[in-house]
Amino acid sequence: MNSRFACCAALVAASALAVAQEPDGRESLGALSRATDYNQRPAFKIFDNVYYVGINFVAAYIVPTSDGLVLIDTTYDRTVDHLLAGVREMGYDPNDIRYIFPTHWHSDHFGGAKRLQALTGAKVGMVGPDWDALSDRGGIPEDAVVRISDGDVIEVGNTAFTFYHTPGHTLGTMSIVFDVQDGDDTFRAITFGGAGLNFQGVDRTEMYLKTIRRVQTFKGLEVSVPNHASMGNVFERADQLAARKPGEPHPFVAPEDLRAYWDTLMENAEQKLVREKARAGL
Numbered sequence: 001m002n003s004r005f006a007c008c009a010a011l012v013a014a015s016a017l018a019v020a021q022e023p024d025g026r027e028s029l030g031a032l033s034r035a036t037d038y039n040q041r042p043a044f045k046i047f048d049n050v051y052y053v054g055i056n057f058v059a060a061y062i063v064p065t066s067d068g069l070v071l072i073d074t075t076y077d078r079t080v081d082h083l084l085a086g087v088r089e090m091g092y093d094p095n096d097i098r099y100i101f102p103t104h105w106h107s108d109h110f111g112g113a114k115r116l117q118a119l120t121g122a123k124v125g126m127v128g129p130d131w132d133a134l135s136d137r138g139g140i141p142e143d144a145v146v147r148i149s150d151g152d153v154i155e156v157g158n159t160a161f162t163f164y165h166t167p168g169h170t171l172g173t174m175s176i177v178f179d180v181q182d183g184d185d186t187f188r189a190i191t192f193g194g195a196g197l198n199f200q201g202v203d204r205t206e207m208y209l210k211t212i213r214r215v216q217t218f219k220g221l222e223v224s225v226p227n228h229a230s231m232g233n234v235f236e237r238a239d240q241l242a243a244r245k246p247g248e249p250h251p252f253v254a255p256e257d258l259r260a261y262w263d264t265l266m267e268n269a270e271q272k273l274v275r276e277k278a279r280a281g282l
């Protein structure tokens with residue numbers, strides 16, 4: 001089967017943290033389409049500079065800066081119109097999208113990139129191995145391609161985006177760290193690029209574990225802006241945010257939940273490593 005669909009199957013099949021089980025890699029597309037929730041979801045504001053414009057199954061966010069919009073993930077090609085409508089509903093003009101940052105090449109995160117780039121003229125930034133996983137750069141013109149490397153910082157107006165190569169889920173999975181604003185308060189946020197364990201092999205699993213160990217050392221992270229809502233209870237937190245009273249903490253600011261999330265990813269990957277070693281006769 002096409003591996004780009006495996007991504008979705010793994011995440012849908014899994015628990016709230018979307019990492020509990022790996023598929024065997026042979027699930028049918030029919031099973032996937034029954035399981036996947038493509039339902040549209042109205043856009044909503046999370047921070048002064050973060051808006052959810054994705055669908056139920058997969059997230060996408062616009063980050064307004066003083067020099068235009070940044071889009072993190074694109075959803076599918078077929079859900080681009082919904083994404084664009086969400087940008088407008090939030091009071092922004094899609095033509096102001098300057099950068100598109102798909103976290104990895106799978107179609108739920110990158111699938112809309114070609115149409116969105118053509119519509120906006122935006123640059124599209126992704127880590128090298130995931131560009132290389134696509135034929136013809138996924139239809140992105142060469143002059144719009146930004147090959148991002150670990151540690152790169154891209155400043156867009158008043159907002160700096162720091163990129164980390166966090167391979168495992170794909171070879172070029174990219175995580176993004178940036179500041180989010182809540183009134184006068186600023187918090188450090190991360191979009192972790194890919195948590196699903198829908199890959200095989202001891203080496204690859206060890207690569208994933210190394211990534212998790214690394215992100216566990218990142219200092220100062222207080223907010224998760226996850227690329228699947230289920231990976232950070234985004235919709236539940238959005239409900240809490242809507243009911244928030246003046247002076248109450250922002251429900252997305254939850255560093256302890258982030259630490260627990262890394263721990264869960266680590267546990268699941270360690271269990272996978274045991275299975276992978278057994279499979280390999282190690």
Ligand SMILES: [Zn+2]
Binds near residue numbers: 007008169196
């Ligand atoms: Zn994926």
